[in-house]
Amino acid sequence: MSIQVDVTLHRGAFTLQAAFAAGPGLTALFGRSGSGKTTLIDLIAGLARPDRGRIVADGTALVDTEAGLFLPSHRRRIGVVFQDARLFPHLSVRTNLGYGRVFARHRADPAQVDAVIAMLGIGHLLDRRPSGLSGGERQRVAIGRALLARPRLLLMDEPLAALDEARKAEILPYIERLRDEAGVPIVYVSHAVSEVARLATTVIVLEAGRVAAAGPAEAILRRADLAPIHDAEAGALLDMVVQAADPETGLTHLTGDAGRLLVPGLARRIGTRLRVRIPARDVLVATTRPQGLSARNILPGRICGIVPVGDEVAVEIACNGAHLVARVTRAAAADLGLANGQAVFAIVKSVAFDPAGIGLVRGSVAI
Structure with missing residues (x-):
C-alpha cells in the first residue's frame, strides 16, 4: 500500500x-x-x-x-x-x-x-x-x-x-x-x-x-x-535489542550495530527490538578513549561528516554502520582538530535517554 x-x-x-x-x-x-x-x-x-x-x-x-x-x-x-x-x-x-x-x-x-x-x-x-x-x-x-x-x-x-x-x-x-x-x-x-x-x-x-x-x-x-x-534538534535513531536488565543498577543493556548502550530501566523482555533516539546535544566527542568518566556509554567510531550550524558544527559519527550526531562549538572542533575520516569516541550519559524517545522497531512484538 x-x-x-x-x-x-x-x-x-x-x-x-x-x-x-x-x-x-x-x-x-x-x-x-x-x-x-x-x-x-x-x-x-x-x-x-x-x-x-x-x-x-x-x-x-x-x-x-x-x-x-x-x-x-x-x-x-x-x-x-x-x-x-x-x-x-x-x-x-x-x-x-x-x-x-x-x-x-x-x-x-x-x-x-x-x-x-x-x-x-x-x-x-x-x-x-x-x-x-x-x-x-x-x-x-x-x-x-x-x-x-x-x-x-x-x-x-x-x-x-x-x-x-x-x-x-x-x-x-x-x-x-x-x-x-x-x-x-x-x-x-x-x-x-x-x-x-x-x-x-x-x-x-x-x-x-x-x-x-x-x-x-x-x-x-x-x-x-x-x-x-x-x-x-537533530539526533540519531538507533536500532537496538534488549540484551539484559540489571536490577542492582536499574539499567537496561541494549546492543546494536553502534555497540552497547546502558539506558534507564525499561520494562521490555530480552530480545525486544527498540528504536532509540539520541539527540545531538547529548553526545560528546573525544579523540582518545576517556578515562575516569561517569558516562557509561563510550562508542568508537569515525567522523563521516561535519556540518556548520550557526556558531556550532554537527559532527556525524559512523559506528559500525550506525550513525550518531554530536553538536559541538566551532572552537571545540578546531581545538580537537576534527576532520572527516578521523577516529573518535562518541560519549553518551545513561541519564540523558528520554523514555519518550524509545519505541518499538516496526515489525517488533509489543511486550
Missing part, C-alpha cells in the same frame, strides 16, 4: 506546492506551524481542492485535476483522527465504534471488530460514555472508529497534541501497534520530534508550503541542516 501526492494550492499569500510518495507504515508530516501540514491533510481527505495536482492512495486516484477527477471525501475510504476525538457524547463506546462502519456502509465483521478492540485495548470501555473516558482512551476509541470504516488510508492530525505527558505515554504504544498490525498506511501530523522519532517510517519535512526533505526517518532526523526548519 502506498500514497503519491503532487499538488499545488493557492490560499491568499500562502502557496502549498508539495510532492512526495510514501509506502507502508507511518509517514510523518513534520514542520513548524504554518508550513502547510494541515492543509495537505485537508487535500488528501477531500476537505479542500487543489488548484493543480494528483493524489493516489493504494492505487486509486482520489484527485487528478488534468482528468477532471475529484472524489468527494465520503467516497475516498479515508479515516481521519483529529486532535480532539469528536465522539458522540450521548452514545456508548460500542455505538461510537459502529458509527464509522455504518457511515461507510459496511456490514459488521465480528472478527474485524474484535481484532480492532483487542489491538487498541478498549474492550473494557465498550459500555461507557465518552464523558467517562480519559483523553487517551477517547483517542483510542476515535482510532478504532476510523479503522472499522475499513479505510485505505488513515490520516492523524496531531492526535496527541491535546493530551498531557501521561496520556501521551499511554497511547503511544497503541499507535505503534496500529502502525505495525493494521495494514493501513498512516499519514501523521506532529510538531513533536519525540513522537516522530518513535513512530515514523518516513518523514516529510515541510517549510513554507514546500517539501524541504523527504526520506527514511533515521536519515532525515539526524540532518542538522533541517533543525532550523522544523524547530527540533
Whole structure:
C-alpha cells in the first residue's frame, strides 16, 4: 500500500506546492506551524481542492485535476483522527465504534471488530460514555472508529497534541501497534520530534508550503541542516535489542550495530527490538578513549561528516554502520582538530535517554 501526492494550492499569500510518495507504515508530516501540514491533510481527505495536482492512495486516484477527477471525501475510504476525538457524547463506546462502519456502509465483521478492540485495548470501555473516558482512551476509541470504516488510508492530525505527558505515554504504544498490525498506511501530523522519532517510517519535512526533505526517518532526523526548519534538534535513531536488565543498577543493556548502550530501566523482555533516539546535544566527542568518566556509554567510531550550524558544527559519527550526531562549538572542533575520516569516541550519559524517545522497531512484538 502506498500514497503519491503532487499538488499545488493557492490560499491568499500562502502557496502549498508539495510532492512526495510514501509506502507502508507511518509517514510523518513534520514542520513548524504554518508550513502547510494541515492543509495537505485537508487535500488528501477531500476537505479542500487543489488548484493543480494528483493524489493516489493504494492505487486509486482520489484527485487528478488534468482528468477532471475529484472524489468527494465520503467516497475516498479515508479515516481521519483529529486532535480532539469528536465522539458522540450521548452514545456508548460500542455505538461510537459502529458509527464509522455504518457511515461507510459496511456490514459488521465480528472478527474485524474484535481484532480492532483487542489491538487498541478498549474492550473494557465498550459500555461507557465518552464523558467517562480519559483523553487517551477517547483517542483510542476515535482510532478504532476510523479503522472499522475499513479505510485505505488513515490520516492523524496531531492526535496527541491535546493530551498531557501521561496520556501521551499511554497511547503511544497503541499507535505503534496500529502502525505495525493494521495494514493501513498512516499519514501523521506532529510538531513533536519525540513522537516522530518513535513512530515514523518516513518523514516529510515541510517549510513554507514546500517539501524541504523527504526520506527514511533515521536519515532525515539526524540532518542538522533541517533543525532550523522544523524547530527540533537533530539526533540519531538507533536500532537496538534488549540484551539484559540489571536490577542492582536499574539499567537496561541494549546492543546494536553502534555497540552497547546502558539506558534507564525499561520494562521490555530480552530480545525486544527498540528504536532509540539520541539527540545531538547529548553526545560528546573525544579523540582518545576517556578515562575516569561517569558516562557509561563510550562508542568508537569515525567522523563521516561535519556540518556548520550557526556558531556550532554537527559532527556525524559512523559506528559500525550506525550513525550518531554530536553538536559541538566551532572552537571545540578546531581545538580537537576534527576532520572527516578521523577516529573518535562518541560519549553518551545513561541519564540523558528520554523514555519518550524509545519505541518499538516496526515489525517488533509489543511486550
